[in-house]
Amino acid sequence: MDFLQPTSLSEALAMKAERPDATPIQGGTDLMVDINFDRARPSATIDLNRVPELMDIEHVGSDVWVGAGVPYLRIMRELQSDAPGLCMAARTVGSPQIRARGTLGGNLGTASPAGDTLPLLVAIGATAEVASSERGRREIPVRNFIIRPRHSALESDELIVRVRVPKARGPQQFGKVGQRNAMVISIASFGLAFDLDQRAVGTGIGSAGPVILDAPEANAHVAEVFSTEGLWDSAAPLPDGVAKRFGELVGQAASPIDDVRGTARYRRHALSVLAARSLKWAWNEHRETTKGTRA
Numbered sequence: 052m053d054f055l056q057p058t059s060l061s062e063a064l065a066m067k068a069e070r071p072d073a074t075p076i077q078g079g080t081d082l083m084v085d086i087n088f089d090r091a092r093p094s095a096t097i098d099l100n101r102v103p104e105l106m107d108i109e110h111v112g113s114d115v116w117v118g119a120g121v122p123y124l125r126i127m128r129e130l131q132s133d134a135p136g137l138c139m140a141a142r143t144v145g146s147p148q149i150r151a152r153g154t155l156g157g158n159l160g161t162a163s164p165a166g167d168t169l170p171l172l173v174a175i176g177a178t179a180e181v182a183s184s185e186r187g188r189r190e191i192p193v194r195n196f197i198i199r200p201r202h203s204a205l206e207s208d209e210l211i212v213r214v215r216v217p218k219a220r221g222p223q224q225f226g227k228v229g230q231r232n233a234m235v236i237s238i239a240s241f242g243l244a245f246d247l248d249q250r251a252v253g254t255g256i257g258s259a260g261p262v263i264l265d266a267p268e269a270n271a272h273v274a275e276v277f278s279t280e281g282l283w284d285s286a287a288p289l290p291d292g293v294a295k296r297f298g299e300l301v302g303q304a305a306s307p308i309d310d311v312r313g314t315a316r317y318r319r320h321a322l323s324v325l326a327a328r329s330l331k332w333a334w335n336e337h338r339e340t341t342k343g344t345r346a
């Protein structure tokens with residue numbers, strides 16, 4: 052196996068153009084497992100750990116650009132106020148060791164519908180910026196990044212450079228259900244983001260379809276009830292039944308299968324519960340933080 056070690060992004064992109072067969076490696080927490088279990092035998096790897104451009108966290112206006120090589124630990128330390136939901140998701144990944152090595156770029160690169168950061172990234176409308184040495188940069192909505200399990204929209208000469216994370220404009224939540232509490236691949240996961248400026252709700256559903264899904268009908272239901280009941284202005288308690296209905300609509304938006312981790316029926320049920328809870332928790336948090344400012 053050839054081992055390529057670029058020290059800049061332009062060098063990395065040139066290597067990827069010359070060796071489209073080469074597999075990038077960042078934290079290695081997915082790739083090394085595949086190699087160890089003989090599921091992957093790359094002819095070459097491109098080690099991205101010496102590419103400084105991938106390690107940046109940059110605040111630009113209403114967005115934070117998070118480098119593909121930024122590990123979860125840094126996300127948790129540096130983005131709590133701008134991306135609280137992403138931090139929640141990061142905290143659920145693996146163990147402290149995995150969070151110190153594993154990255155956002157790697158979570159995207161693996162293109163698994165069970166990737167824990169992805170539902171939240173979909174809920175907030177994040178995009179992945181990718182680049183090739185020939186065609187330059189382009190942005191792919193995270194919603195469209197996975198095209199089927201383990202296959203992404205990335206071309207063979209492209210690398211993920213960074214992720215555009217819109218700064219939080221309201222409370223966010225992330226939850227996952229697994230066979231145990233930690234170090235577990237999710238059976239179902241759910242991300243929720245309120246956008247109080249746009250008076251909208253975003254959702255993302257993981258491990259319950261071939262790709263990360265959203266739940267447009269559930270989002271529209273909440274937005275409509277909140278408008279009709281004047282909740283955006285009053286921040287009054289959630290009317291009876293809203294969270295339950297939201298949960299049902301999220302469950303209906305999923306497209307799960309039966310597999311070794313859980314049945315499709317269980318996944319839908321778990322998602323309904325996760326979604327209803329997330330809505331209640333997020334709204335209660337908003338009510339708590341605005342308590343002193345309400346008439």
Ligand SMILES: Cc1cc2nc3c(=O)[nH]c(=O)nc-3n(C[C@H](O)[C@H](O)[C@H](O)COP(=O)(O)OP(=O)(O)OC[C@H]3O[C@@H](n4cnc5c(N)ncnc54)[C@H](O)[C@@H]3O)c2cc1C
Pocket residue numbers: 074075076077078079080081082083084099119120143144145146149152153154155156157158159160161165166167168209210211212234235236
């Ligand atoms: C014990 C253990 C527990 C885990 N628990 C969780 C969990 O709870 N939740 C979860 O979501 N994941 C979990 N994972 C999986 C893994 O840690 C994450 O998916 C992590 O984000 C991968 O990041 P990485 O930098 O280590 O990726 P790597 O292994 O380096 O790469 C993963 C894939 O992405 C590609 N890639 C990496 N960077 C780029 C780039 N810049 N451009 C293009 N392609 C790129 C690689 O080629 C490879 O295909 C776990 C893994 C282990 C070993």
